[in-house]
Amino acid sequence: MITKVLIVGGYGTVGTALCEMISxxxxxIHIIIGGRSLSKGQLAASKLVNASAIKIDIQDTDxxxxxxxxxxxxxxxxNDQQDHLLRAAIRRNIPLIDITxxxxxxxxxxxxxGMESPCSPVIFASGWMASATSIVIAAARGSIIGVRGAYGVHSVHGVHGAYGARGAHDTHGDKDILPLDHxxxxxxxxxxxxxxxDSVTHFVNCHQPFDIWENGSPRTxxxxxxxxxxxxxxxRVYTCRRLNTPEQMTLAETGLAKGISVRLAFDSHITNTALAALVGSGIWARLSKKRRTSILHRTSGSTNAAHEFVVTVRNKDTFSTFTVMDPRGQAHFTAxxxxxxxxxxxxxxxxIPSKPGISFPEEAIDVRRDIEAMESFGVRFSCAAKARKNFSHVGPRR
Known part of the structure; x- marks a missing residue:
């Protein structure tokens, strides 16, 4: 039996990278590239060994x-803005991954x-870089890295036991592992x-209030x-500011952490200062959504530059810092x-296959395999741990 995977938006920036990896x-696996432009899909499919294209419009009811x-x-x-694709897949019992x-x-x-009662897995991997941040945190909490994996590499990239080596079996599902403090x-x-x-979605409404979690409770x-x-x-030192991303909710709801904060900086001090001024003055909120989107689209680059995030975990008396980078950029990282x-x-x-119903990447029992896969594609991981006294500035801010 031939396994067929439909990638809606498969000729886009992220979709193209993903198709190449799968191929x-x-x-x-037979890759079906779907989108509103059949010609773009056919062109993308022609560059792969086992692929075809089909016209799909997510605005259609089905x-x-x-x-x-x-x-x-x-x-x-x-962006499946009207949920047509989600409903169509659930009603046909087709497993689905949504990264947007x-x-x-x-x-x-x-x-x-809740209304459709899915009988197949539905994975929402829409945290930062298709929930790469959440995966790193799940690995950190479970202390599961440091074994030779499916791709023949030692996670994490030459840093043996960066997340704590406990052997080949994942511990994310252990009931005795408490949530990380912050x-x-x-x-x-x-x-x-x-x-x-679709990347600009994170910034178009960056002025709006949102909830984060601190000490097990939400705060706006x-x-x-x-x-x-x-x-x-x-x-390199940059000023980061709060950004609304799904992992600030999902990491708390799945019991991985009591508190989560996400911040972002552009690698341009001028852009950081300008956007902060626009948001702080209220001007950004008064601009139309179309205008905000247009401004953000003009800031998008045309080359592949490294994409990086730093995760700092505070748990009891220890602070651990994980630096994760993809030299090939965010589209490749997301893929x-x-x-x-x-x-x-x-x-x-x-x-280990996902169970039916909604889940998030950080809930995988074998989350170490995600780390191994990312590393095999060139994503770099490093880790450092220090005593709490050296990190007195890290943690919830009011």
Whole structure:
């Protein structure tokens, strides 16, 4: 039986990278590239060894109605704003991965799932870089890295036991592992990096208040506020500000952490200062959404620049810092994480398949395999741990 995977938006920036990865690692999978432009899909498919294209419009009430045969999985790499694709997949019992849902849209999906009662897995991997941040945190909490994995590499990239070596079996599901006290995720966004059009979703409404979790309880904060200076690789220091991302909700709800804060900085001090001024003055909120989107699209780069985030975990008396970087940029980074979710969804490469219903990448029992997959594609990991007294400035801010 031929396994077919439909990638909606497969000729986009992230979709193209993902298709290449699947074609290389799993050439037996038939990739169906879907989108509104059949010609773009056909061009992308012609560059792969086992692929075809089909016209799909997610604005249609039933986007999957005209498929000649149902795929074994659907990957959504475009915004399914009206949930047509989600409903169509659930009703046909097709496993689905969505990498584009922001926080409020995950809540919408839960309502839909409650009405539709999915009998197949539905993975929402819409945290930063297809939830790569959440995967790193799940690995840190479970102390599961440091064994030779499916791709023949030692995670994490020459740093033996960076997340604590406990052997080949994952511990994420252990009931005796308590939530981490507090997590800070700081992102460095390169303006030179080529990003997909849907990436600007994170910034269009960056002025709006949202909830974070501290000490096990939600608290409302202002968007792009509470600045702090963060040192990234190469001793580069940038001012990061709060950003609304789904992992600030999902990491708390899945019991991985009591508190989570996500901040971001552009690799341009001028851009950081300008956007902070626009948001702080209220001008950004008064601009139309179309105008805000247009401004952000003009800042998007056209080359591949490294994408990096730093995770600082505070737990009891220890602070651990994990620096994660993809030298090939955010589109490639997102694709590597999505690739791991596809293997999980279909039980490929020895992965433990997802259970029916909604889940998040950080809930995988074998989350170390996601780390191994990302590392095999060139994502770099490093870790450092220090005593609490050296990190008195890290933690919840009011």
């Amino acid at each position: 290389t690692r799993h050439p037996d 986007p999957l109605a005209n498929l000649p045969a149902l795929p074994e999985a659907v990957i959504v790499s475009v 849902r922001w926080t409020e849209r995950i809540q919408d999906a839960r309502i839909i799932a 997590i800070e995720i700081d992102i460095l966004f390169s303006l030179q990096d080529q990003s997909g059009l 904060v202002n968007g792009f506020s509470d600045s702090k200076k963060v040192t990234f690789s190469g001793n 590597t994480s999505t690739f791991g979710q596809l293997e999980r969804l279909l039980g490929l490469n020895g992965r």
